[in-house]
Amino acid sequence: MSSQRVDAKVVLLGKEYVGKTSLVERYVHKRFQSGPYQNTIGAAFVAKPIQVGDKVLTLGIWDTAGAERYEAMSRIYYRGACAAIVCYDLTDSSSFVRLKFWVKELQNCEQQCKIYMCGTKSDLIEADRSIRQVDYHDAQDYAEEMKAELFETSSKTGRNIDELFQKVAEDFYNSTAFQVMTEERETDLRQRKGCCHH
Numbered sequence: 001m002s003s004q005r006v007d008a009k010v011v012l013l014g015k016e017y018v019g020k021t022s023l024v025e026r027y028v029h030k031r032f033q034s035g036p037y038q039n040t041i042g043a044a045f046v047a048k049p050i051q052v053g054d055k056v057l058t059l060g061i062w063d064t065a066g067a068e069r070y071e072a073m074s075r076i077y078y079r080g081a082c083a084a085i086v087c088y089d090l091t092d093s094s095s096f097v098r099l100k101f102w103v104k105e106l107q108n109c110e111q112q113c114k115i116y117m118c119g120t121k122s123d124l125i126e127a128d129r130s131i132r133q134v135d136y137h138d139a140q141d142y143a144e145e146m147k148a149e150l151f152e153t154s155s156k157t158g159r160n161i162d163e164l165f166q167k168v169a170e171d172f173y174n175s176t177a178f179q180v181m182t183e184e185r186e187t188d189l190r191q192r193k194g195c196c197h198h
């Protein structure tokens with residue numbers, strides 16, 4: 001793997017089986033594998049370029065393991081993240097309880113990152129509305145209260161996946177963190193150039 005400069009660190013959090021790995025698979029590789037479920041161990045990393053305006057940013061995406069025994073590890077991955085995508089399964093209310101745990105935890109940490117709530121597996125709801133366990137309006141109310149963005153996605157059909165990551169990248173592009181980073185890089189470049197002319 002080549003070492004790639006990452007502009008923005010994005011972390012995926014949420015209960016096991018909600019579909020975090022599938023979300024990344026769909027976004028990065030445009031595919032959905034409906035084979036046997038393989039839980040993530042520890043975390044997986046992928047760098048992905050994304051176009052915002054006239055710039056190409058590289059997102060460094062950390063896909064964490066949802067199983068509770070990995071909870072302490074997940075904390076390591078959200079440090080320094082500018083965005084957290086907290087996932088819940090639209091067909092599993094217990095995953096929404098877990099989402100609230102992560103959202104509260106993110107809000108209590110010093111270095112705050114922007115929070116995106118992602119309700120997964122919307123294709124299952126579209127096929128059978130009676131299996132929805134998390135109401136859209138309840139999730140929206142909670143998102144507003146927590147100043148988070150809400151997306152309902154399907155990694156099977158691709159619904160709202162590009163939109164979610166595009167919003168993450170655009171919000172970062174418009175943030176002061178991005179301005180500071182750009183200025184720091186320009187200063188660094190000038191200093192290095194100055195150095196070579198001696």
Ligand SMILES: Nc1nc2c(ncn2[C@@H]2O[C@H](COP(=O)(O)OP(=O)(O)OP(=O)(O)O)[C@@H](O)[C@H]2O)c(=O)[nH]1
Pocket residue numbers: 014015016017018019020021022023033034035036037038039040041064065066067120121122123124153154155156157
């Ligand atoms: N129908 C449908 N199934 C999905 C979707 N996303 C994920 N799944 C299925 O849900 C199961 C769990 O998906 P994963 O992506 O492995 O879940 P995870 O959140 O990464 O799980 P951990 O790594 O254990 O934290 C798999 O069997 C997926 O095929 C979706 O959008 N639609």
Ligand SMILES: [Mg+2]
Pocket residue numbers: 020021022038039040063064065066
């Ligand atoms: Mg996983």
